[in-house]
Amino acid sequence: MHRKRILLIVGGGIAAYKSLDLVRRLKERGARVRAILTKAGAEFVTPLSLSVLCEEKAFTDLFDLKDEAEIGHIRLSRDADLVVVAPATADLLAKMAHGLAGDLATAVLLATDKPVLVAPAMNVRMWEHAATKRNVVRLKEDGIYFVGPGEGEMACGEYGPGRMAEPAEIVEAVAGLLVGGAENLRVLSRTALGPSLRGKRVIVTSGPTHEPVDPVRYLANRSSGKQGHALARAAATLGAEVTLVTGPVSLEDPAGVSVVKVETAEQMLAAALAALPADIAICAAAVADWRAAEEAGQKIKKRESGTTLKLARNPDILATLSALGANRPQLVIGFAAETENVVANAVAKRTAKGADWIVANDVRPETGIMGGDRTKVQLVTASGVEDWPAMSKDEMAERLLSRASEAILKLRPAAE
Numbered sequence: 001m002h003r004k005r006i007l008l009i010v011g012g013g014i015a016a017y018k019s020l021d022l023v024r025r026l027k028e029r030g031a032r033v034r035a036i037l038t039k040a041g042a043e044f045v046t047p048l049s050l051s052v053l054c055e056e057k058a059f060t061d062l063f064d065l066k067d068e069a070e071i072g073h074i075r076l077s078r079d080a081d082l083v084v085v086a087p088a089t090a091d092l093l094a095k096m097a098h099g100l101a102g103d104l105a106t107a108v109l110l111a112t113d114k115p116v117l118v119a120p121a122m123n124v125r126m127w128e129h130a131a132t133k134r135n136v137v138r139l140k141e142d143g144i145y146f147v148g149p150g151e152g153e154m155a156c157g158e159y160g161p162g163r164m165a166e167p168a169e170i171v172e173a174v175a176g177l178l179v180g181g182a183e184n185l186r187v188l189s190r191t192a193l194g195p196s197l198r199g200k201r202v203i204v205t206s207g208p209t210h211e212p213v214d215p216v217r218y219l220a221n222r223s224s225g226k227q228g229h230a231l232a233r234a235a236a237t238l239g240a241e242v243t244l245v246t247g248p249v250s251l252e253d254p255a256g257v258s259v260v261k262v263e264t265a266e267q268m269l270a271a272a273l274a275a276l277p278a279d280i281a282i283c284a285a286a287v288a289d290w291r292a293a294e295e296a297g298q299k300i301k302k303r304e305s306g307t308t309l310k311l312a313r314n315p316d317i318l319a320t321l322s323a324l325g326a327n328r329p330q331l332v333i334g335f336a337a338e339t340e341n342v343v344a345n346a347v348a349k350r351t352a353k354g355a356d357w358i359v360a361n362d363v364r365p366e367t368g369i370m371g372g373d374r375t376k377v378q379l380v381t382a383s384g385v386e387d388w389p390a391m392s393k394d395e396m397a398e399r400l401l402s403r404a405s406e407a408i409l410k411l412r413p414a415a416e
């Protein structure tokens with residue numbers, strides 16, 4: 001993030017003290033930080049401490065004619081490459097969602113044409129209130145990026161989601177919005193999350209499959225379904241009509257998604273085909289490659305010597321959807337979980353399966369990706385390979401879906 005200009009808006013919450021650490025960490029990574037402190041924010045940290053750390057005057061909400069004449073809120077909002085709101089209080093999120101602009105911070109947020117990243121921080125009840133939920137959905141549709149909140153003990157003594165993401169995590173999220181190599185660093189366009197998927201149909205496969213061997217045994221794998229379910233959730237958040245075809249997992253059904261539960265690869269394929277037509281298909285399931293050639297009618301008995309299990313190949317759902325012709329979704333996305341030569345295998349898989357994009361990840365046990373909450377992927381498209389920073393599976397899902405929505409708008413503009 002060398003020389004990138006970050007405008008940090010500090011809202012009024014106890015987490016504001018962490019924003020001082022955030023400034024320090026962003027500056028350590030080479031960013032230039034300018035700060036705006038809301039009136040409530042100034043109850044928690046002082047303009048002086050922020051200006052010292054930023055090495056520049058911190059702007060406050062006090063209507064200062066001199067500031068306005070020298071720089072103005074419009075320029076303040078446009079001079080930045082990225083606007084970060086941390087902490088973003090329930091009040092600030094509500095004002096942003098409704099386009100209010102009664103003070104400097106909200107006026108800047110309404111005037112900016114730059115990407116905005118918010119780090120919510122509030123009491124768990126406020127975070128879970130229907131009004132905040134509505135505002136968050138609206139802001140995501142508007143293309144606002146979110147980092148956190150995390151879950152844990154809160155300053156008010158309660159426990160749950162609402163804690164502001166740690167400064168290191170916010171810095172990672174900022175880095176995640178900066179794409180391209182050192183030579184050509186740019187910030188993702190504001191529209192990257194922008195175009196909503198309202199009216200679009202999305203099919204997601206998720207989880208493992210269970211292939212019966214006999215009435216009590218099955219072949220399976222370690223997939224948790226976390227990534228697939230996160231993708232379905234993200235697509236629904238962007239307004240899509242989502243069918244999630246899932247193998248056996250111990251996850252809750254995502255809200256607002258129609259969930260089809262299956263066991264085997266053959267059932268998964270049938271359910272995916274039954275969910276057509278779709279604009280986007282994302283095959284995130286870890287489908288078993290083989291099934292028992294014949295399912296034994298009775299439990300197979302132990303034998304003295306080893307017994308041999310005959311296997312048959314399962315259908316490939318990704319390849320089948322990619323080869324559909326007229327009924328093919330506009331954008332077909334597959335995953336490549338690899339333990340070696342990750343990118344080379346993913347590039348080859350894209351062509352072999354006829355998919356548009358492949359999301360590659362390294363699932364060696366030491367990466368903790370399989371079954372974990374975080375991931376680190378490369379996106380392989382026809383135009384090359386993008387290395388994405390480490391992030392949560394939810395964030396990866398949101399980012400992938402926003403890219404997908406952008407892509408399908410380009411593929412079939414306006415006419416609809």
Ligand code: C5P
Binds near residue numbers: 284287314316319
């Ligand atoms: O060939 P491999 O299993 O590594 O390919 C992974 C990709 O293909 C994933 O997107 C997975 O969901 C999909 N796949 C599938 N049906 C199969 C095997 C894999 O859809 N039978």
